[in-house]
Structures are given as structure tokens and as C-alpha cells.
Amino acid sequence: MARELSDILKELSKKIPKNSYNPVALPKELLEEQTKKNENDCPICGGVGWLRLDVPVDHPNFGKLWPCKCYSKRKEELLRKELEELSNMSHLRQKTFDNFDPSVHPSAATAFEATKQYAENPHGWIMLCGPCGSGKTHLAAAIVNYSISVRQSNSLFMIVPDLLDYLRETFNPKSDITYDERFLMIREVPLLVLDDLGTENATSWAREKLYQLINHRYNSEMPTVITTNQPPEAIDDRIRSRLSDTRLVMHIVLDAPDYRYQQGKHSPTRKSQRKVYAWP
Ligand SMILES: [Zn+2]
Known part of the structure; x- marks a missing residue:
């Protein structure tokens, strides 16, 4: 037989x-x-x-x-397309340095200058800390938009809770791209924005993934922008210790009045929710 x-x-x-x-x-x-x-x-x-x-x-x-030799090329193309789709920030697309008003507050002016310089030549990490509506997400999006349109460099903007959802979804066996490839793509992207760190309601699995991602980029000193409205105590200890490293991370505190309210697009955030926390 x-x-x-x-x-x-x-x-x-x-x-x-x-x-x-x-x-x-x-x-x-x-x-x-x-x-x-x-x-x-x-x-x-x-x-x-x-x-x-x-x-x-x-x-x-x-x-x-x-x-085949052509396979890795094709994979790269797939990943690049995926990156573009993932980075499709829809309403954040229009958020650029040109339409940010640094005159609303002295801290907005400082943050504007620092992020603009960073966008031109991203080195190290920038952490934008401040309450909702202070303009930190606008500036983080402006960095990515500048990086993509002017520097033509692969960049990714991800809201942290969405990132964790996305990673979980990639365990789908029917997907063309495996979980490992996706994780690698995000880990290695030349410029990564992690928006709203600390608001995620993470499982221990997700917390571990987030730590791995941040730790890798920390060890390799890869350009990374992080925004948060949380106090340092609210962040995972291991992540907080990396974020507190002032050799790598530039901390910018935004204390501007609600930027969206100024533009008449948003109801004002209550004073009690607009606490400014000092980092690191
Ligand atoms: Zn081939």
C-alpha cells in the first residue's frame, strides 16, 4: 500500500x-x-x-x-495597503499644523513649536499630556499627516483602545495577514502615534501586547508619539517607567482651554474633568 x-x-x-x-x-x-x-x-x-x-x-x-521571491514583495504591498487603511484617520485627516491655532494658550504655542519640529525630523518620543480638547490629538494627527504627505514616510495613528481591538480581530484564521505580521507591522512602523493611552479597558492579554509594543519601540528608540489625559498612576507600571525616561521622551503639557469648544464644535468639558497632570 x-x-x-x-x-x-x-x-x-x-x-x-x-x-x-x-x-x-x-x-x-x-x-x-x-x-x-x-x-x-x-x-x-x-x-x-x-x-x-x-x-x-x-x-x-x-x-x-x-x-517564492515575489511573495515577500507582495506581502509588503499588502501590509502597506493595510497600514494606509488603518491610518485612515477620517476626520483627523484635516488636522494639520496649518489649522491649529497656537494663540489659544501659551502651552498650545509651546506644544505647536515642539511638535512641528518633531514632525520635520522625528527623533525620540513625544508625550502630549493634557485634558480633553486641549489640542493634543490635533497635534498628534498633524505629525502623522505631515509625515505621510511631506516626508512620505509610513506612519500610523492609532487610538489605543482601537489598536487593541484590532490586534484581537487579527486572530481571524481567514485573514490574509497573520497576527504576527500585523503586530510586526505596527511595531516596526517608522512613526507611530498612540492616542489616548490609559483610557483602554484592557484585558491582561491586551495589556501585555501594549507593553511589548511600547517596550520594543522604547528599546529601539523608534519615533513614537503618545497622547494621554491620564495621570501617571493610571498607566501600567512598566509602561509608565518607559514614559518617564526623559532621556528619550519629551513631555509636553497642554493646558489650553477646550479647543473644540473654541471652534464651536463641542460642548465645554466640565472644569472637574479638565485636570492637568504633571508628567513624568
Ligand atoms: Zn513568484
Whole structure:
């Protein structure tokens, strides 16, 4: 019985097209969903993205799939597209340095100058602390918009609770991109904004992920912008200790009156909710 099976496999492997690249292309008929040819198809794998190794049937790698050279390129493109979609900040798109009014408050003027400089040449971390409506999210969004449109650098703006939801969702087995790839994409993005840190109602899993993300970017000193309206005590101890490192993190406290109220788009935040906490 076993021998018959190996004969069948040998016969099958003879039918698989070979080429100069060591791994051979998979037979098209085995990959129905990807048979649609177009002229951009890779000459090595025919656009399938995967190859199987040209080894005898008794070889341990027989039948194993290997990603083609074109595969990682395609993955990169997928991830870049995903990054763009994720960074689709909708209403935050219009928030730029040009439409921020630094004259509302001296702290807004200081924050404006610092974030503008940072956007031009992002190094280290910036932490924008201040109550709702003080303009910190506007400035954080302006940094990302500047980075994307002027510096043309991959940048990601994420509201922390949304980020954690997103990571949880990526455990979907039908997804084209795995959880690890997504996590890596966010971890390695050249500029990351984490908006509203401390408001997340995180499970221990999510807390751990957030810590891993922040800790990695801290250790690699990757440009990161964090906004919060929370006092230091409200932040996870391990994250707080990284955020308190003044060698890497520039702390900017915004104490401006409710910026959105000024623009007539928002009801004023009650005084009691507008406490300003000192960081670090
Ligand atoms: Zn290929």
C-alpha cells in the first residue's frame, strides 16, 4: 500500500513543471483560486506566490511549500495597503499644523513649536499630556499627516483602545495577514502615534501586547508619539517607567482651554474633568 502511494507521488511529481530556480512551481490545477493569469505574474511561480521544493518523494521536504521571491514583495504591498487603511484617520485627516491655532494658550504655542519640529525630523518620543480638547490629538494627527504627505514616510495613528481591538480581530484564521505580521507591522512602523493611552479597558492579554509594543519601540528608540489625559498612576507600571525616561521622551503639557469648544464644535468639558497632570 505504502509503495503504491509513493509510486503515485513520483508520477505526480514528474508532471510538475520545473525551472532553473531550485524550488519548482506548484501545478496550477492545485491552486484553483489563483489561476487567473495576468501579465504581472511572476515568471518563477507563475503568480501563485508559493513553490514546492524539487526533491524526491522520500525527502523530508517533499510536498512542503516555500514562499517564492515575489511573495515577500507582495506581502509588503499588502501590509502597506493595510497600514494606509488603518491610518485612515477620517476626520483627523484635516488636522494639520496649518489649522491649529497656537494663540489659544501659551502651552498650545509651546506644544505647536515642539511638535512641528518633531514632525520635520522625528527623533525620540513625544508625550502630549493634557485634558480633553486641549489640542493634543490635533497635534498628534498633524505629525502623522505631515509625515505621510511631506516626508512620505509610513506612519500610523492609532487610538489605543482601537489598536487593541484590532490586534484581537487579527486572530481571524481567514485573514490574509497573520497576527504576527500585523503586530510586526505596527511595531516596526517608522512613526507611530498612540492616542489616548490609559483610557483602554484592557484585558491582561491586551495589556501585555501594549507593553511589548511600547517596550520594543522604547528599546529601539523608534519615533513614537503618545497622547494621554491620564495621570501617571493610571498607566501600567512598566509602561509608565518607559514614559518617564526623559532621556528619550519629551513631555509636553497642554493646558489650553477646550479647543473644540473654541471652534464651536463641542460642548465645554466640565472644569472637574479638565485636570492637568504633571508628567513624568
Ligand atoms: Zn513568484
